[in-house]
């Protein structure tokens with residue numbers, strides 16, 4: 036005999052409501068296809084379309100998602116500090132978002148779909164607006180994400196370990212007031228020279244920034260040849276040219292990007308992280 040409880044009723048309702056939202060029947064599959072086709076034809080930039088797609092799939096790197104993936108970030112929203120930074124919070128519930136919507140021709144959207152996730156919210160909005168309205172909706176959501184963190188400085192450094200045949204990479208991400216918002220220490224199983232190691236560290240730093248969903252990046256390292264190569268002041272024909280090429284490609288996803296050289300003394304904490312990677316993570 037099956038057991039029945041309030042909890043299992045709740046569970047059933049949850050399952051039903053999820054089925055209602057993401058059904059796999061062909062009709063709904065067709066509706067989803069039509070929705071995406073519609074989004075792809077909106078007169079908005081590809082950047083905003085890509086944001087809309089990621090947001091609907093819930094793969095935007097909000098702090099709550101980064102935290103779930105064990106990235107050591109602070110959970111609170113930067114704008115209001117009153118709530119955990121989720122996507123729906125940033126683009127709908129946060130006081131900053133509320134002000135933006137209230138001043139827009141779409142003030143009604145904040146009253147729609149209370150408790151919904153982003154995709155459910157979009158589906159409700161889509162029923163109530165025309166093509167231009169949906170374009171404006173996504174553009175405003177895109178503008179509200181990420182929250183106004185401003186320019187972040189990413190420091191990188193590398194350490195080589197001949198005995199371990201490995202490279203240690205250290206990366207520290209600071210917001211404009213200097214507060215550390217994320218850090219990374221990683222050991223790569225490569226035996227390369229110091230310049231190549233610095234190039235690997237720079238590439239890791241940029242990939243980390245992209246993973247964190249940051250927009251305005253100021254990259255800083257103590258290897259003059261790598262910083263020069265980034266600025267295309269030197270022809271990158273060296274052994275690390277292909278590593279930097281990939282990193283430059285990734286850096287194009289940021290809204291703004293610049294890099295500068297810092298003396299070793301100013302990059303000490305990052306250097307320690309790079310050394311730590313070799314010693315602490317050794318097998």
Ligand SMILES: [Zn+2]
Nearest residue numbers: 112114115129
């Ligand atoms: Zn907020």
